[in-house]
Amino acid sequence: MDMKKATVVFAACLMSSLVGWSKAPEIPRDTSFTAYSTNKKIRKYHPEAVLALPELPAGVREYRDVVYSTLPKTPYGRRDLHVDIFRPDDEKIYPALLMIHGGGWNSGDKSLQVPMAQQIAKNGYVTIPVEYRLIPEAVYPAGLHDVKTAIRWVRAHAAEYGIDPDRIAVSGCSAGAQLATLAGVTNGSRRHEGKGQWRKTSSDVQAVISMDGIATFVSESNIADAEERLQKKGELPVNAKWLGGLYKDSPENWKEASALLWITPKSAPVCFINSGLPRYSDGRDELVAVYDSIGIYTERHRIPVDVHTFWFFHPWFETTVERAVGFLDRVFKGEKVAPRFKLTDHGVANDSTVVQTAAIQRVIDKAETMGGGEIIVPPGTFLSGALFFKPGTTLRLEEGAVIKGSDNIEDYPLIPSRMEGRSIYYHAALINAYHVDGFEINGPGTINGNGYKFWVQFWDNVERAREENRSWTNLEVRRPRLVFLWGCDNARLSGVRMINSAFWTSHFYLCNDLIVENCEVQAPREPVRAPSSDAIDLDGCHRVIVRGCYLNCDDDGVCLKGGKGVFAHKSHENDSVTDVLVEGCVFGPNLHGTLTLGSECVHANNVVLRNCRLDNDCSLLRLKMRPDTYQVYENIRIENVTGRCGSVVEVLPWKQFFSLEGTDEKPVGLIRNISIKNIDLKCNGLGVIAANPDDKVENFEFENVAVKAESDIFRCNYPDVKLKNVTVNGKRPVIMTADEEMKDKLNFDAVDLDKNNEK
Known part of the structure; x- marks a missing residue:
């Protein structure tokens, strides 16, 4: 082929390819959603x-x-x-x-x-x-x-x-x-x-x-919503665009794309x-x-x-x-699917006025005898006293379902239990599981403690004690907790709403590999405060994850416990709390402490709180230092926290119900390897680190902490505490010490604490 013919052929091929290219425009893409x-x-x-x-x-x-x-x-x-x-x-x-x-x-x-x-x-x-x-x-x-x-x-x-x-x-x-x-x-x-x-x-x-x-696309709400959006914006909403028009214009597509209409065996x-x-x-x-x-x-x-x-x-x-x-x-993979036991299919009435403890317990017991199963609470309110879940059983509350606690303490029997760092006989909780490995409570329904009557009784008792100038305890007014798990490994609470507990909301004792996720936990301040309604109490637990929860009770958010008293660190009933991760949680305005160690805790190790948001008036990290208990708090990391709170840190003596049990012991506390990093908060002040006089603080460090605060004073009695890139209102904080009298005043719970209870 001569050069002239070759040129003509090449040009023809080029034109052909260009024509082909022009017929295939680039695929249009909406890149708005990433x-x-x-x-x-x-x-x-x-x-x-x-x-x-x-x-x-x-x-x-x-x-x-x-x-x-x-x-x-x-x-x-x-x-x-x-x-x-x-x-x-x-x-x-x-x-x-x-x-x-x-x-x-x-x-x-x-x-x-x-x-x-x-x-x-x-x-x-x-x-x-x-x-x-x-x-x-x-x-x-x-x-x-x-x-x-x-x-x-x-x-x-x-x-x-x-x-x-x-x-x-x-x-x-x-x-x-x-x-x-x-x-x-x-x-x-x-x-x-x-x-x-x-x-x-x-x-x-x-x-x-x-x-x-x-x-489904063909619900009345979907059809009406598409028409309203067209009228407001002048263009079809995306679902109508995808289906070829509004329902009235393209009914067959709307129906054909609705899975609900095509169910078969x-x-x-x-x-x-x-x-x-x-x-x-x-x-x-x-x-x-x-x-x-x-x-x-x-x-x-x-x-x-x-x-x-x-x-x-x-x-x-x-x-x-x-x-x-x-x-x-x-x-x-053949994993067992647990049989389902719906309460109303087994003789439990959907009646919120009658206490049905025995009827509900019979369903739980029946599930156990049949090899286990999931107890289903359907929509409705079911009034009950203490329920005891057995090996192989779990609890699920459907949307709109409520287990409501009786407000009669006699519906919660006295049994071996655990309260305030001591193993004692005490009233059962509303939901109980003892040594039920793999126990679960799943939402989205509600467990309502119905605690109002107990709250009123508690504050009436406190008022009488103050009038009589005598000491009082949290246990004088008998109150049930909402959820208590003892020795339950691999337990999980997921998506459940827990509200209005008469006492601690959820209490986990000697539980390992525990997950509490996506739960809402609330107790009020008004019209009557819900005293000691801690959201999550971890008592001698190991390997715990708390994630995605909203916690807003009239006491601590996540509280680490494990024992108190002169000999608590030697008792076989007590244990450390280790390997705890708290992440992605929101801590609400009723709290007294976001992450609290104590007041009954002998040892906490490897605790991480990260990626959380605060909306409260208390401290982010609260360490309660008991002068009557040997305590070690170590390897604690707080990082990536935003929002509003009272202070970043509160480390102070905790003397409520103080007792050396007739000994000459002089317990001391050790705080070491604490890191508070990447904090951006609005608060009253940076806080206070002023434990008991003989307590030791080692390797306590703040890094990249920026707060907007009412006060630029940081009360710290330990000169070795390190501040790296820490600012209050854009400036370095003013560091001052706190004497014993000031320590009492700085305690978040000062209004509730009585000197009579420190004797």
Whole structure:
């Protein structure tokens, strides 16, 4: 070919390619929804939230951007759709979980699922974040058809990636959850299948996990909301855009995309994990009711926060992963599914006026005799005295369910118990579990202590004692606690609301590997204060996680206990409190201390409080130093705390109910290795470190602490306490000491303490 002809051919090819290129414009993408834009939005109101970042765990391998489908002809040319794959780094066969991102059907991408996919994979699953077509590239049913195609691809390539083709699940978040539920409910539905690749392979799944996604579009509220949004903003809301118009314009799409309308015996089991925002639960309860009627397994979990995208953030990320893995294990790995014992199915009346302790206890006892089970409290109020949970039993309170405590102390028998650092006979709590390993209390319902009568009696007794100029104790007025667990390893309280306790709200004695998560714990100051209503008391416990809780009682928030008295450190009944993590919690205005060590604590070690928000008038870290008890508080870290409080630290003597028990002992306390770092607070002042005269303080350090305060004075009796980059109102604090008289005045509880009780 001569040069002239070659030039002509080259030009023709170039023009052809340019014409082809012009016919395939770039795919339009809405990039408004990302992890980082969400992080900025959420942390404005929830600074305790910490974005979960991608991190490939040890023992997990990955495959990125694997093509699962090629669409040869689209308005944007040839179109590849991709998945990422994470799996244990071995040659075993595992169940698979296809994971669908959210973003309102118009934004987001598969990378949003990667942090969760990586963590679930290390638990023995092949996790597969999936790409699917969004508005404006495509509208319904394209996204559903992409998901169905991806499921077929996973099954067709199961051998290649070590997947069990008979154990495939699908999960989704928000809009992705709607798609996941629809995909799993419509097993076997040709109408929903689409015309994608791998048509000879089944798209059925064996389990669904829905995270804050709706199960129906055709509720009256959804239909009306879309019309109202159009009228207000002059454009279709995103759900109507995706479905091809308002309900009146596109009713078939609205119905076809509503999982609730397509349930059959072939539908897959579903686990719902929801936030505290009701709009994202639309259709869930109705779907569960239909599933129950035809015998298909479901689970409902609630993370009671007003954060729709809770799965992005610590501390809720961990709960989400654990709930997802637990559900998958039960469906795919033969983990026992506990029988369910609904109170009203076993002779308990939905009647808030009659004490039904015996009837409820019979249900618990029946569950134990049958090998264990989950005690279900349905919506309604059930009045009860002390209940005792047995090995193999757990408690679940459904939304709207209330166990309300009797206000008659005779309904709480005297039994071996633990109070104020001593093992004694005392009244049982409302909810009790003794040596029940694996015990759980799950919300979102409420345990209401109904403590008003006891509070009034307590303060009446205090007033009489003061008038008579005599000492008094916290135990003179007999009051039940709300929850008491003794020797329960691997226990968990999750998503439950605990309110109005007559005494300590939740008390854990000698419990190891304990989790308290996403709970709301409240007791009032008005109209009557709820005395000694500590939110969480850890008494001789080891390896404890408290995360995502709202704590607001008329005493301490998280309180570490373990014994008091001259010989407490030698008694076999007492124990240290070690390895405690408190994170992502909010501490409310009624508290007397945020994190408190004492007043009955002999040894606390390795305690971390981080990423929390304060809205109170007390101290962030409170160390109560008893002059009648040998105490060691060591290796305590406080970091990344924001909000409002009374002071950053309060280390002072605690002399209430002081007694040397007739000995000549002179107990001393040791405080060492304390770090308070990255603190940004509004408060009254930096606080006080002024323990008993012989107590020792070693390696106590503040770093990167900035407070806006009414006073720039920091009371500190220990010159070796280090302040690195610590400012009060932009300046270095003024350091002064505190004498014994001032120590008494600086105590947060000075108004409640009586000198008569120090004798």
